[in-house]
Amino acid sequence: MSEQATRTVFTQITPAGRGAVATLACCGSAALTIVDRCLMTVGKKPLKDRPWSTLTYGHWRMATGAGEDLLVVAHDPENVEIHCHGGTATIDLIAGVLSEQGMQRVDLLGFETSRCGSRWQAEANVCLGQASTPRTAQILLHQQSVLPSWINRLRGLISNGELKQAAREIRKTLDWEDYGRHLLEPRSIVFCGQPNVGKSSLINRVAGFERSIVDDTPGTTRDIVSQLAAVDGWPVVLQDTAGLRVGVSDPIESAGIQNARVLIEDADGVVAVFDASRTWSDADQQLSREPAVDLLVFNKNDVSVESDRPAGLPLSALSGEGVSRFLDTLIDRLIPKHPDPDQPLICLASQSGRLRVCCDALSRSDAQRALDELGG
Ligand SMILES: Nc1nc2c(ncn2[C@@H]2O[C@H](COP(=O)(O)OP(=O)(O)O)[C@@H](O)[C@H]2O)c(=O)[nH]1
Numbered sequence: 001m002s003e004q005a006t007r008t009v010f011t012q013i014t015p016a017g018r019g020a021v022a023t024l025a026c027c028g029s030a031a032l033t034i035v036d037r038c039l040m041t042v043g044k045k046p047l048k049d050r051p052w053s054t055l056t057y058g059h060w061r062m063a064t065g066a067g068e069d070l071l072v073v074a075h076d077p078e079n080v081e082i083h084c085h086g087g088t089a090t091i092d093l094i095a096g097v098l099s100e101q102g103m104q105r106v107d108l109l110g111f112e113t114s115r116c117g118s119r120w121q122a123e124a125n126v127c128l129g130q131a132s133t134p135r136t137a138q139i140l141l142h143q144q145s146v147l148p149s150w151i152n153r154l155r156g157l158i159s160n161g162e163l164k165q166a167a168r169e170i171r172k173t174l175d176w177e178d179y180g181r182h183l184l185e186p187r188s189i190v191f192c193g194q195p196n197v198g199k200s201s202l203i204n205r206v207a208g209f210e211r212s213i214v215d216d217t218p219g220t221t222r223d224i225v226s227q228l229a230a231v232d233g234w235p236v237v238l239q240d241t242a243g244l245r246v247g248v249s250d251p252i253e254s255a256g257i258q259n260a261r262v263l264i265e266d267a268d269g270v271v272a273v274f275d276a277s278r279t280w281s282d283a284d285q286q287l288s289r290e291p292a293v294d295l296l297v298f299n300k301n302d303v304s305v306e307s308d309r310p311a312g313l314p315l316s317a318l319s320g321e322g323v324s325r326f327l328d329t330l331i332d333r334l335i336p337k338h339p340d341p342d343q344p345l346i347c348l349a350s351q352s353g354r355l356r357v358c359c360d361a362l363s364r365s366d367a368q369r370a371l372d373e374l375g376g
């Protein structure tokens, strides 16, 4: 294995597992040489003698004598993509040959780091690829330039001895840590309430399709059903729980209630759902006073009866009336403030960790340690 080849890496850029097609991206100084060695192009012309960024059809040579027909695109001598059948056996065979030839298989982050030479840039690129809604994708797209240039700015400040200013900026970015994390990680919203009040119906209404079991029998939802959805462009996971009934004898339902309590503790938002077609009860009163509850909604407003209830949002999961007002209120509670568009945002726990270490080093006036932590 030549020394040059060890710096050349590859990764699968299509999702893991079996697919119709798969793409392996290769990057590094030996990328073209290695792929040319393994590929017999139609027309026998090696990739290096063909125009850049054009599709080349060829036959991948395997040591066993068998081969695989595939398409290759060489963008330049250091960036080559291999498009092959998406079966795991095919991918493994091609990956095996690349490894034998001295290319190192890395994960997507390792690949991006190798390709762009900066860990922060690589992370910003990978995070963008993981965005699940257009709204978060737009923010992460902007962060692709904002975050790496802010890191450069920090380096400049630290090198110039402006340690206090650098620390202030890091602290400000860390203030938005939660906001940044939730660009990728959906906020968890738990719907709790007595059985049959319409929790599952409301989740189905918000998610836009039938998912939770809806039934007239109290206690139908025995386990937590999670539904990924987007509310106003923010990724959320809607958690349908068993009701928080006390004195339940069925052990399965009772376990569901226990799970619901655990879920509520970790939730970003807790919605208590009540049935407006029934009069207010002691059990309702008890739930409405649970400290974890963020929002009270009175469902079945279409068949509401007069009763003395606390303030809350009336809606009907059945007709949809009041649901968008509920969602607006929920999002305002979950995300009460938004950063300036040019505020750097970090999405990953590892980034927060590095910034914290950097900030600690700055507070000890250890500029070198701070710069080391920011890395390349
Ligand atoms: N009239 C009316 N019925 C509803 C409404 N929402 C749910 N229901 C009905 O209430 C029953 C219980 O609903 P479900 O969602 O299973 O309640 P859960 O036990 O809290 O999950 C079902 O028969 C639903 O069709 C509503 O807004 N209006």
Ligand SMILES: [Mg+2]
Residues within 6 Å of the ligand: 199, 200, 201, 212, 213, 214, 220, 221, 240
């Ligand atoms: Mg239910």
